[in-house]
Amino acid sequence: MAVTTASKPLTLEEFLKCPETKPAISEFIAGEIIQKPMPKGRHSCLQYETCHVINQVTKKQKIAYAFPELRCSFGNRSLVPDIAVFRWDNIPFLNNGEVPDRFSLPPNWVIEILSPEQKPNQVIGNILYCIEKGSELGWFIDPDDHSILVFWRDRAPSLQQENDSLPLLSGIELELTVDQLFSWLKMGI
Incomplete structure (x- = not known):
């Protein structure tokens, strides 16, 4: 993970005026520009499948929407x-009903892989920052040990493993266990 420090600390507004880096994605944390690593196979698979499963049960009824890399x-x-x-x-949403390019608020649920x-x-730390600023729920997915650390605004974090049911935002009707989520990686069977 590369960190770029400007000679003079940037503000968030100055960072947002900078062109996006390619191919990597940069984040701005505590005055520093930090490049996220390029996603690899397991990461991409879990990201796609998680978004897809959430959106299948939330989009049509206009409950929520899962955005990848927003x-x-x-x-x-x-x-x-x-x-x-x-x-x-x-x-x-914009006046014409389209999704805007800029989101100036924390997600209700933040998921990191x-x-x-x-x-x-x-x-x-990024998940905790989101929770502190208003996110209701956070997941920290670790593909190496097949566990998910769950963060809430109103209680201590908990480690979810194996057949543990994963907590979701209220109103989302989906039952998902840790094992089910990680089973999405087994595509070659």
């Missing part, structure tokens, strides 16, 4: 969670 800029950070789930009523090159505490 830049969310709020407080003094600009983060790009692997998955940002917004309640439908919190999506800042640990990549081998990432520092776990930095990723967890």
Whole structure:
């Protein structure tokens, strides 16, 4: 994970005026520009399947929507969670009903999938920041040990493993266990 520090600290507004880096995605944390690693196979598979499953049960009824790699800029950070789930009523639709390019609020539910090159505490720190700024729920998915660390606004984190049911945003009618989520990786069987 590359960190770029400007000679003079940038503000969030200055960072948002910078062109996007390619092919990597940059985040802005505590005045520093931090490049997220490029997703690899397991990461991409879990990200796609999780978004797909959530959107299958939430989009049609306008309950929520799961966005992959959506830049969310709020407080003094600009983060790009692997998955940002917004309640439908919190999506800042444009007057014509389209999804905007800029989201200036934390997601209701933030999901991060640990990549081998990432520092776990930095990723967890981003989830905690989202929770502090208004997110209701956070998942930290670790593909190596097939566990999910769950964060809430109103209680201590909990570690979910194996057949544990995963907590979701209220109003989302979906039953999903940790084993079911990680079974999406077994595509070659």
